Amino acid sequence: MTLIAMISAKGSPGVSTAALAFTLTWPAPVLLAECDPAGGDLLAGYLARYELPPDRGVLPLASSALRGTADQDLTGNLIDLDAPRQQRMALPGLTEPAQSASLNLAWTALGEFFSRMTTRTVLADCGRLAAAHPPWSLLAQADLVLLTLRAHSLRTVSPAVSALSALRRQLPEGFVQQHVGLLLIGGGIASREISRHLGAPVVASLPWDPQTAAALCGDGRGRRRAPLMRHGAAAYDAVTERIAAQRMDSALSRRDTEQLPVTL
Template sequence: MAIIALVAAKGSPGVTTAALACTLTWHHRVVLAECDPAGGSILAGYLGGALDGPRGIGELAVGELRDGNLEEAFWSQLVDLDAPKRERLLLPGVVDPVQAGSVTPLWQRFADFFVELEKGQPAYDVIVDCGRLQVVAPPWPLLRAASVVLVVTSAHLPHLSSARATVNAIERDFADHRVPAGSLRLLLVGDGHGRGEVSKALGLPVIAQLPHDPRTAEVLSHGGTVRGGRPLMRAADSLEVPVRTLMDRRRARLSWPSSQEVPHAV
């Protein structure tokens, strides 16, 4: 499935929670990469900071800039969320603002590397938590390289305006960089307006809606025992099917002969 990128609209909650829930429930090997320039939260939150030394994308970026050893160093920077299976791995995000300066020039390098993980032995999909776009240096190359891009937003009116601005920004960037159509979808979190209303308002299909489940969200944010039968985890598990279907359909479309290409439209 290659790269699945999640990005939040300004003020919308839930992108990291949704990404982590998917990582813990999906049925293929997956790496969750925290690529939010504002910093990662899973290490200090869900994992309680319990690691034997610094690890994550910041350390990886410093090593890559110094030694150019991304391929060799990558696997040593991951955290096994379901040890010792190495089926659900985490690349923690930056924990020091200074690290962000090292990561920013490497977004394209990381995008290219993540795409190749699908071809490895064993193969891994990569769920990328891109955070919010309203930062100094958004990880645009990761969004452009993704097979599926999910804009995570609440279904309440105050958040829909920000979601519209985020969708517009992504559509403009994709058009400018000739990103093939069909990767962009909405992922709703919590209660609010119906999927049809939100889709019509934002001009984009809704792929799924994750339920309001504060108990599970608290565990995913601050640590504890994750219960697979909880509503949020069941919904995250179910999300894998439409995401994979969308990816397969898009790949089939991109494999058409060039004479059958359609005009760009996100």
Template sequence: MMALIVIISGKSSPGTTTTVAALAYGWPAPLVVADCDPAGGDLATGWLSPWWLNGRLHPERGLLSFCTATRHTTSITADLLTPHLQAVPPAPRARLLSGLADPAQAISLQEGGWIRLAHALTALSTVPSGPVDVLADGGRLTAEAEAPWPVLEAADLVLLAVRPVPRHLHSAQPALTLLRQRIPQDRLGLAVCGTGQLGVREAHTVLGIPARLGLPEDPETARVFSDGLHHDKKVRRTTLARTAARAAARLHQAGTTIRLAHWTPTTMGVAR
């Protein structure tokens, strides 16, 4: 079985994309990293910018190209994603579905694009070579902004990224209200960024949902995952990378367990 996990935030910038990159770097199984931020994706031009700048990554090949290619397709299968995925040089187990280059492109997904993507991502559980996990960056969730709801509703876990400081906790509350209206409680959790155990407990106490992961404050390594700076083999030995790898292993198992608990033959391979 596979795990489909989405990380999203409120209107502040608590480190959602950095968290997705750090988890992908240490993910223990085959993985698709899907940049689903309707406001524009940063994974290819941030974490993976050294390979984008030298021409090994192509941001225009990804979410938008998938939605354009499948706009007249009625039967969505996982293999339709393959031409739009790219290797992730620092994470050999992962492949990238690059995000939008401009928020204006999000209109292309409103005519069923997010639904087709949700079906394709969920279908990765049945590929012949073995199931593939999905880790998606959902961007910011606000009442005013477009959101990739079909992908969120298909997810085994939706994690709300937050830092345990007042303005982040405050901005997370409206997003959590929106999530609770559409996502079952047992599929919700927190990704608490830039803190220790005390901060993780504080976020849980204030927001009232379990913390599925907590990542430590490590600004130098965080810049690698946010901006691609000074990426070398030493990154794997840093506190942030090691903590993220352990969290990735737990999330892989947790997402798979939740999918097994909710699985029925009629729901397998379609967006729930």
């Protein structure tokens, strides 16, 4: 179906909060996969008030993907955020950053598994590129990589320059141009200026909403109609339209490069 990876350059621009806001508001079935090498936030944050089994999540599913049994083991590793509807599922992340090294060989298998899923969109929260052991091979299989940054000032935008350079070095040639877009958090510098400065399109924007962000981190109560949640729901159309346009461009490029049959 669709794999969307969400990343940030460094600091805390809100990539995990944005991923959770998307998951809780999007109108289509979705799976939030915590693939941050620095560790997941759900169990200690949004889901902290629940007593949940600690032995489920991305690490055991990664082992299953390497064994070829991820299809059978998926459900047992998920948490239903919208029980019992199973429309909004979550795959908890690592509990210790030290575990990230053990996933280096598994990111490819996980990315392939997520890309093959036919029942729901996968939102992979991949955290900061500045962390140790970024999941490059998973990012390389995404239909869209959203680089998340605050639009407040040059100080908050400038880390994206080095992040985009790293993406160009680590991912296949042409991938960044075709599959990477920007997700802006808050106001400040105009989106067209950020896009021109970074050489990447702005796909969607979310407001700076500290109260709702705190609620999504498990601190306080939020409102379903809060600005962050409303804009999260509205971002669905922009993101899916971007992916559809990319797929159309790829199909046209393949058609243009196909050799015509030779008749003698």
